[in-house]
Amino acid sequence: MPRPQEDILISIVVASVFFILIGSFLLLIVFVFLRRQRKNREEKEEMKNRFERTLLKTQLEIQEQAFSYISQEIHDNIGQILSLVRLNLNTFDTVVSEEKLNQTDELLGKAIKDLRDLSHNLQKNRIYDIGIVESIRQLLISIEKTGQYQTSFLASDNFHILDPSTDIILYRMIQEIINNIIKHASASTIDVEIKNEQDTTIIRISDNGIGFDTSLLQQERSGIGLQNIINRAKTIDASVDVKSEPGNGTTITLNINPKSSLI
Amino acid sequence: MGIQQYFQVISLIASIFFYLQTQKRNKMLLYFIPFLFLTVIVEFIGGLYLSKGLRNYWMYNVFTTIEFVFYSLLFYTNFKKILFKKLIIIFIPFFIAFIILNMLFVQGINKTFNTYTFLLGSFFIVIFCCCFFYESVLPDKIDQQLSKQPFFWICSGLLIFYLGSVIINALFEYLRNNDLQAEGIRIYGIINNSLNVILYSSFSIAFYLCRDHKKTYSSQS
Numbered sequence: 001m002p003r004p005q006e007d008i009l010i011s012i013v014v015a016s017v018f019f020i021l022i023g024s025f026l027l028l029i030v031f032v033f034l035r036r037q038r039k040n041r042e043e044k045e046e047m048k049n050r051f052e053r054t055l056l057k058t059q060l061e062i063q064e065q066a067f068s069y070i071s072q073e074i075h076d077n078i079g080q081i082l083s084l085v086r087l088n089l090n091t092f093d094t095v096v097s098e099e100k101l102n103q104t105d106e107l108l109g110k111a112i113k114d115l116r117d118l119s120h121n122l123q124k125n126r127i128y129d130i131g132i133v134e135s136i137r138q139l140l141i142s143i144e145k146t147g148q149y150q151t152s153f154l155a156s157d158n159f160h161i162l163d164p165s166t167d168i169i170l171y172r173m174i175q176e177i178i179n180n181i182i183k184h185a186s187a188s189t190i191d192v193e194i195k196n197e198q199d200t201t202i203i204r205i206s207d208n209g210i211g212f213d214t215s216l217l218q219q220e221r222s223g224i225g226l227q228n229i230i231n232r233a234k235t236i237d238a239s240v241d242v243k244s245e246p247g248n249g250t251t252i253t254l255n256i257n258p259k260s261s262l263i
Numbered sequence: 264m265g266i267q268q269y270f271q272v273i274s275l276i277a278s279i280f281f282y283l284q285t286q287k288r289n290k291m292l293l294y295f296i297p298f299l300f301l302t303v304i305v306e307f308i309g310g311l312y313l314s315k316g317l318r319n320y321w322m323y324n325v326f327t328t329i330e331f332v333f334y335s336l337l338f339y340t341n342f343k344k345i346l347f348k349k350l351i352i353i354f355i356p357f358f359i360a361f362i363i364l365n366m367l368f369v370q371g372i373n374k375t376f377n378t379y380t381f382l383l384g385s386f387f388i389v390i391f392c393c394c395f396f397y398e399s400v401l402p403d404k405i406d407q408q409l410s411k412q413p414f415f416w417i418c419s420g421l422l423i424f425y426l427g428s429v430i431i432n433a434l435f436e437y438l439r440n441n442d443l444q445a446e447g448i449r450i451y452g453i454i455n456n457s458l459n460v461i462l463y464s465s466f467s468i469a470f471y472l473c474r475d476h477k478k479t480y481s482s483q484s
Binding site: 005006009012013015016017019020022023024026027030031033034037038041 | 410422446
């Protein structure tokens with residue numbers, strides 16, 4: 001067979017094989033695409049489940065904290081007042097002096113007021129109702145009332161309203177950070193700032209405490225509390241930045257993207 | 264009998280066997296039985312014609328028409344999107360008209376193999392295969408395991424067959440000319456037979472997947 005004709009036949013075979021390869025490649029693409037789609041969906045579902053688990057855990061923690069707050073309030077405050085009222089009532093004669101009556105009335109009034117405050121504070125979905133900003137403000141006020149800390153709170157006016165489920169987790173994270181400050185930082189001031197930068201909401205919590213070496217965070221078993229905060233942050237697609245050095249206090253920054261929704 | 268004919272017979276037997284085996288008769292298998300029976304008959308008679316030195320083009324020209332219409336209807340029953348179904352409804356009468364015009368005025372019925380109609384049909388079958396794959400990757404279909412769907416195998420076989428045979432069939436006339444006849448026919452035979460083996464093997468796999476599955480229960484851990 002002459003050379004050019006042989007070349008033509010070879011070209012035909014090569015072209016046919018090439019076309020078959022195109023077909024096989026198309027099938028491969030379909031398979032890879034489907035696999036990736038499935039994997040993405042699984043990851044998304046896993047993330048959603050993790051988010052729901054964290055949300056549930058957080059709600060339980062808040063509930064637990066609320067119960068301990070109720071018991072403390074009843075025991076230390078309302079219980080004391082009512083005991084005083086009882087004492088007063090026991091000292092009543094047939095003719096009661098107006099002063100004693102007023103005193104008892106005042107005590108009962110205080111007990112009623114405290115009970116009402118307690119009821120308001122523990123109203124269901126309080127964070128949902130009053131919002132995260134107000135919740136943080138009240139948290140700081142209650143810390144300042146102890147007389148051991150000076151607090152400051154700065155919230156920008158155009159603060160993004162986050163998703164209510166995200167708010168609970170975020171509030172819990174802030175609470176945990178503040179608890180850490182109280183337990184370990186030996187600080188006298190706690191500053192909280194909330195502001196927006198482009199699409200991101202930034203929450204910065206800083207103290208003037210003893211600080212710590214951030215490289216220790218990498219070590220196993222150290223910084224478990226902070227790791228807990230970081231894990232929570234992952235579920236709401238937030239990032240945690242820790243700046244600290246011994247003797248110079250600590251600043252923890254939470255960066256949240258309110259527009260990114262996990263569910 | 265060429266190797267591809269054995270595979271055609273195997274797929275015919277598979278279609279009958281799995282059709283009878285399934286309790287709820289599978290419609291796709293039912294459509295395939297007469298079609299594959301016709302395929303085997305045409306290949307057999309075509310081979311006889313060839314051995315006696317007679318022209319068998321008319322037989323293949325008519326058969327390829329039936330073949331393309333059959334595959335198109337098969338796609339029609341499997342498509343979910345109305346747009347794709349409409350495409351087939353438009354394609355079938357257009358294709359039949361094209362075949363008739365080609366047979367009457369251009370390539371004739373027994374003069375040669377009708378390459379123009381084959382190319383047009385191949386083009387549309389490849390398009391239909393792509394449409395099926397597109398439907399398969401839509402979000403509502405992600406859960407379905409593609410390799411366990413019978414029509415996926417039919418579609419894959421058709422895609423490989425028509426993509427692979429398009430060049431050789433487009434140049435059929437050229438290969439038939441005197442200078443290239445001996446080598447040309449040999450290459451045509453090798454490519455065509457190999458593609459037929461792939462096509463009918465994938466049909467057989469599809470029929471196997473149509474069988475009844477024993478119901479098993481497994482609890483999620």
